[in-house]
Amino acid sequence: MKYIYGPVRSRRLGFSLGITTIPRKVCSFDCVYCEVGRTTTLTTERREYIQREEIVTEVEEFLAKYKGPLDHITFSGLGEPTLNSEIGYMISEVKKLTSVPVAVLSNGSLISRDDVKHDLLNADIVKFTLNAALSAEYGNINQNNPSIELDAVIQGIIEFRKEFRGELWIEILLVRGLNDSESNYIALRKALNLIRPDKVHLNTVVRAPAFKIAGPLSIQELRKAKMLIGNGAEIISTKPGISVRHNMAPSTLFANS
Numbered sequence: 210m211k212y213i214y215g216p217v218r219s220r221r222l223g224f225s226l227g228i229t230t231i232p233r234k235v236c237s238f239d240c241v242y243c244e245v246g247r248t249t250t251l252t253t254e255r256r257e258y259i260q261r262e263e264i265v266t267e268v269e270e271f272l273a274k275y276k277g278p279l280d281h282i283t284f285s286g287l288g289e290p291t292l293n294s295e296i297g298y299m300i301s302e303v304k305k306l307t308s309v310p311v312a313v314l315s316n317g318s319l320i321s322r323d324d325v326k327h328d329l330l331n332a333d334i335v336k337f338t339l340n341a342a343l344s345a346e347y348g349n350i351n352q353n354n355p356s357i358e359l360d361a362v363i364q365g366i367i368e369f370r371k372e373f374r375g376e377l378w379i380e381i382l383l384v385r386g387l388n389d390s391e392s393n394y395i396a397l398r399k400a401l402n403l404i405r406p407d408k409v410h411l412n413t414v415v416r417a418p419a420f421k422i423a424g425p426l427s428i429q430e431l432r433k434a435k436m437l438i439g440n441g442a443e444i445i446s447t448k449p450g451i452s453v454r455h456n457m458a459p460s461t462l463f464a465n466s
């Protein structure tokens with residue numbers, strides 16, 4: 210199988226079969242904490258990076274043979290899944306094959322576009338990562354393609370929420386010194402009040418990040434963030450406070466921002 214992996218056991222999604230719609234590592238972000246590594250193609254261009262039929266055929270073949278537990282089929286993978294212009298078709302076809310709920314894990318960068326919004330409406334769970342509600346902190350941690358504007362992302366999520374009938378989750382990943390200011394927490398609280406997600410997950414760096422400067426928050430710091438962000442936020446990080454070596458110069462950190 211080239212484009213599907215697992216099922217892996219996930220705390221939030223149970224036994225989850227992963228699907229990547231994007232080759233490593235095409236993304237609209239180059240997040241400092243990314244577990245996949247540095248982004249090699251920083252783009253917002255939507256196209257059929259991987260042929261839709263190849264992915265749907267793999268899922269069909271897997272489902273025909275697999276007899277174990279399966280709680281979700283999850284579009285995530287090696288880059289931003291909504292960059293594949295055929296993700297809407299893939300979600301619909303997978304849902305024809307099985308009653309297992311379909312989840313999409315996205316960085317939310319393209320959700321202000323009508324085509325992306327439309328493509329995700331058929332999913333059962335959509336989780337957007339929203340690490341900051343202040344532009345400087347958003348750019349520092351995500352190192353996004355310059356064409357992405359935070360206000361448009363937040364407004365896009367608000368509009369999506371109005372139409373989407375599934376569960377909308379927001380994940381906030383906190384990195385020491387980059388998006389852990391009280392002012393960011395207050396701004397996130399205001400944005401979440403407007404978005405009205407079903408769940409808010411707080412996370413921090415727990416695996417080797419793309420940039421070694423990306424350090425985790427302690428459990429005490431996560432608790433403070435939870436209190437200030439509100440909106441029912443839950444801490445989902447399993448190993449907060451692990452130490453990560455800080456040996457990369459800050460000047461190299463924001464090379465693509």
Ligand code: SF4
Pocket residue numbers: 236237238239240242243244245248286287288289316
């Ligand atoms: S959006 Fe996801 S895949 Fe892209 S750089 Fe960030 S963590 Fe990595």
